[in-house]
Amino acid sequence: MLSESERALARAVLIHGPISRSELTSRLGLSPPSLTRLVKPFLDRGLFVELDDRTDGSIGRPVRPLDVRPGLASFAGVKVAGESLYVVATDVRAGLLAYQEHALGRRDPDGVADEIAAAVRGLGVDQIAGVGVSLGGAVRDGRVEFAPFLDWTDVPFAQLVEDRLGIPVSLENDLVALAEAERWFGLGRGIPGFAVITIGAGVGYALVVNGQVVHSREAGVGLGGHIPLSTTGPVCHVGHRGCAEAMLASGSIAAQVSAALQRPLDYDDVLRLAAQGDPAATTVVDEAAAALGRFVALAVNLTLQPAVVLAGEGIGLFALAEDRVRAAIAADRDPRAEPVGLYVDESGFSAWARGAATIAIQDAVDRIRLDERAPVLLSADAGAIT
Incomplete structure (x- = not known):
């Protein structure tokens, strides 16, 4: 080593x-x-x-x-969501080579491992040196301690996938993996400290301090989603009024506008209607944007890291209401403080999968051996998938 x-x-x-x-x-x-x-x-x-x-x-x-060296190795990254797998192949710097989405047909550990193995093989990329898998929940040493959306407890999931592919598999919490990708290869590269805030089906939060991602079991609990942001907002699924999840999750935003207009709408419908000036959609989007600004201000004020990377599949909210987000940040930020650096990753679901691939890349670096003639970034059989 x-x-x-x-x-x-x-x-x-x-x-x-x-x-x-x-x-x-x-x-x-x-x-x-x-x-x-x-x-x-x-x-x-x-x-x-x-x-x-x-x-x-x-x-x-x-x-x-x-x-x-160009073409040194390829990697795969898989983000496991509630109903889907988001799968990428990348180069050694997590540059995107291929991207696929697959419906998740099974939810038991063996079934999900089978589907991940099939998806990685289906990428059609040779010489994969490692696979990274990320999911929401607490992860330690290749085991899923708990993953509420899958109803898993104490599952040796990295080994299950590795047994099927025959190459090294790395497992990490999805928010930690995303933060690692932003730190090494993304918008946070070169920034010593920043927060990552994600919005989409849920709301996520991760932190980088002194050039290192904060690794904690707490990352899998979803604490960032229940930070209070409004005293008059809707109620989340566990009864918190105006928390980050209630204000910013795409399902909550869609539900509010659907109720107001008395017809079913999805998140993209809401953003489209708000862009067209629909009063109900505009009201909900403006409140969500203000809540996002308050979340950013809280993150930088409490961590003393004046930079934030915004990401997630729901990040279209920022593009639509950037002025309102920034106004809310300014309202909760001392004017003598450093300006807040906002960096927006608009790559959506693929960002999560690239985060998983980054974990595999990091582990591959740690496996390098300079005292052998065998491929030094690869496992046995030069990374051939079995």
Whole structure:
């Protein structure tokens, strides 16, 4: 396995590459000779490549940036939702190669593992080095401690999927996985601290502090969904009035407008009607936007991390009512505080699956061996799916 210095180097080139050696020495606190010694085995094993000479704006000879080798490996990511599987194939930087959605036919662990294995095989991508699976619930060491929407308790789910595919499988809470993807490859890259707030079928919250995602069993409990945001809002399914779930979940928003207009509507219908100026839809959307702004302000005020990544399949609310969201943030934020950085991930369901793939990529980095001639990012059989 890699030493701590080797692991830091691998992550720096993967996340920030192409990157010059001078920038690497600064990031890693290494002398140029030490960096040269660390880099050599990565080049020898074909993990890194040196790119063509290019100038960096300084006086002196051109630099040859380091980068990961193109086509080094592929990964799969699977987000398990209540009724669907969202499945991606990615490159080594979680760049999207393929995306599919599948209805979830079974809900028992063996049945879901069978469907995940079939979906990953169906991607048609060769040399998959690892599979990441994410779901809502508490996850630890490859086991689902509990997943309420699936009614699972203490399930060794990573092993079930790994037995079917024959390649390494990583399991993580979906919010933690999404935060890891934003931190390594997404809108949070280079930001030392930020919150992730997701809106869609539910409301989620994750946190990055000092460049690290906060890993906690609490991430699977859904506490962010019950933060109070309005004293006059609707009631959520467990009886909280005006909480984040009641104000921001797509089903709640659709139900409010459906009741007002006396006809069934889905979330997209509501956003379309609000954009057209329908009074009932506009009222509900405006209240939801104000609640989202209050949620953002609470997150940055309480964590002292003045940046937020907004994501989730319901994020169209922000585009429709951005001014109202920002006004609510300003109303609950001291004017002497740092401006809040808002970063909006509009990729919807695929963002969740890319988060799962990122967990697999992170684990693959930790499996690298530089003292062997075998493929160093892959498992036995060079990542062939069985």
